[in-house]
Amino acid sequence: MKFILKLTIIIIVFYTPYVWGKTVEQSKQNTENCNRQVDVKVNGLVCDFCARALEKVFGKQEEVSGIAVDLDNGKVVVTLKEGQKIDNVTLTALITDSGYNVVDIQQGCYS
Amino acid sequence: MKFFINIIGMMVILPAAVWARPVSYPGGITLMQMNDFDTSSIHMHYSPTANYSLGYKGEYWRNDDWHFQGVQINYLIKRWNKPASQANVYLKSGTGWAFDKDNKNNLAAFTGVSLDWEDRRFFTSYSNRFLEAGQITQFFTQNARVGIAPYMGDYGDLHTWLMLQIDHQPEKENALTTTFLARFFKGEYLVELGVTQDGDALMNFIIRY
Numbered sequence: 155m156k157f158i159l160k161l162t163i164i165i166i167v168f169y170t171p172y173v174w175g176k177t178v179e180q181s182k183q184n185t186e187n188c189n190r191q192v193d194v195k196v197n198g199l200v201c202d203f204c205a206r207a208l209e210k211v212f213g214k215q216e217e218v219s220g221i222a223v224d225l226d227n228g229k230v231v232v233t234l235k236e237g238q239k240i241d242n243v244t245l246t247a248l249i250t251d252s253g254y255n256v257v258d259i260q261q262g263c264y265s
Numbered sequence: 266m267k268f269f270i271n272i273i274g275m276m277v278i279l280p281a282a283v284w285a286r287p288v289s290y291p292g293g294i295t296l297m298q299m300n301d302f303d304t305s306s307i308h309m310h311y312s313p314t315a316n317y318s319l320g321y322k323g324e325y326w327r328n329d330d331w332h333f334q335g336v337q338i339n340y341l342i343k344r345w346n347k348p349a350s351q352a353n354v355y356l357k358s359g360t361g362w363a364f365d366k367d368n369k370n371n372l373a374a375f376t377g378v379s380l381d382w383e384d385r386r387f388f389t390s391y392s393n394r395f396l397e398a399g400q401i402t403q404f405f406t407q408n409a410r411v412g413i414a415p416y417m418g419d420y421g422d423l424h425t426w427l428m429l430q431i432d433h434q435p436e437k438e439n440a441l442t443t444t445f446l447a448r449f450f451k452g453e454y455l456v457e458l459g460v461t462q463d464g465d466a467l468m469n470f471i472i473r474y
Contacts, residue, residue, distance in 0.1 A: 198346025200385050202424050203450045206473055207290035214292075223420040225385065228348060251291050251315050255346040 190219075192232040192240065195258040196249055199228045207252040215240070215248065228257075287339035287355055287379070288318045294474040301432075302442055302465035303328055308337060316341045322359050331401055333373055335361015342378075350384040363398035373398035388412035388426060408432040412448065423451045430459070430467075 199205060205223050208230055212221045217238035222231040230249070234240060246256045289295050289312040297308045303326060310320030322337035337359035345352040356378055363373035377394030393407035412428035426448040433441055444467050446459025453474070459467035 196346070197348055198344070198351040200349065200351050200383055202418065202420055202422070203453075203455055203473075204286060204351075205420060206453055207293065210293060211290050225417075225420050253286075253290065253315060253344065253346075257348075 189262040190234040190236065190238070191262065192234065192245065193260040194230045194232060194245060194249060194256060195260075196228055196230055196254040197257055198254045199223070199225060199230070204253060208249075208254075211248050211252045286353065287357055288312050288316065288341045289473060291315055293318075295471065296474070297469070297471045299469040301444070301467045301469075302461045302463070303434075310337065310339065322361070326402075329365075329402065331363055331365040331398075333361055333363045333396075333398070335359050335373065350382065352382040353380070355379045357394070363401045365401045369401060371399035371401045373401070383412075385417050386414050388414075388428065404434065404436050406432065406434045421452070423449060425449055428457075428459075 202223075202225065205225070208221060208223060212218045212232060217234050217240050218232055219235045220233045222233075223229075224231065232240070232245070242259050242261070245259055249256045287295075287308075287310065289310075291312060291314050293312045295310055295312075295318070297306075297310075299306050299308075304324050305327065306322070306324035308320060308322045310318040312318040317338060317340045319336065319338045321335075323332065323334050325332040337357065340356045340358075342354040342356055344354075356376070358374070358376040360372070360374040362370050364370045373396065375394055375396035377392060379390065379392040381388070381390035383389070389409075389411050391407070391409045393405070395405045397403050408430060410428050410430045412426045414424065414426050416425070418424045428446050428448060430444040430446060431441060432444070442461050442463075444459045444461045446457050446467055448455065448457045450456070453472055455469075455471040457467065457469040461467070
């Protein structure tokens with residue numbers, strides 16, 4: 155019984171900081187990832203062929219690493235390169251150049 | 266000059282109506298190659314802004330045996346972006362030279378409007394055009410389309426539309442032509458294959474750079 159108690163204490167002492175560290179690291183990573191993501195709700199996003207313009211227009215932006223188009227929800231998810239930011243005015247201009255209207259922009263960790 | 270014209274004419278062997286958006290994103294280049302029961306044409310345009318495009322237009326009218334070489338400008342008059350649909354009105358005009366089988370040539374010009382509306386399930390469009398080429402030809406033509414998507418694919422999937430197109434050429438003996446066609450597109454490529462009630466083929470190809 156005493157042995158089991160000692161073993162438990164040892165495990166707690168040595169393992170907890172490891173788990174805690176991992177959790178913090180994971181949390182930091184998640185925050186960083188979602189800080190690099192911008193969700194843009196747009197009107198008029200109904201045609202895949204036409205939406206290719208979004209890829210072309212955003213593809214020319216140095217701060218953008220990629221985009222994902224969600225036709226079902228009329229949403230464009232813009233992923234930024236590490237340490238990069240893009241302001242709402244620029245985003246709106248890029249979406250307009252692509253042929254659509256911006257309804258809402260959600261920058262980073264909003265949920 | 267004649268050699269040059271023939272070379273361009275050969276390039277046009279394979280269209281006239283423009284069914285995809287005639288204006289692209291700023292800096293975008295689009296190539297449209299179209300063939301229907303009456304014409305083969307090619308239109309390559311560049312869009313300096315999201316509101317207009319300009320480029321080369323060549324077309325060959327098989328039945329009357331004449332062709333047109335010139336420039337075309339497309340202007341987005343109005344766009345309505347709604348949560349689940351989009352509608353557009355375009356003005357499409359061009360000018361150049363028309364050449365017929367007897368080597369007659371004439372300054373030519375055309376203009377017309379195009380309207381379209383679509384959501385993810387249904388599509389409808391209307392387009393008209395008036396062309397004046399002096400002693401060679403002069404005509405008014407109009408056409409309309411309705412379409413339905415049998416399934417709604419995600420972004421990047423192969424998308425399919427089934428469409429019915431009606432062409433009206435008042436000056437022709439058979440003024441109305443009905444074409445059943447299927448539109449497929451994936452990525453930057455769009456292909457349309459169809460057949461008229463008389464068995465003539467339709468084949469359109471569009472690529473957006």
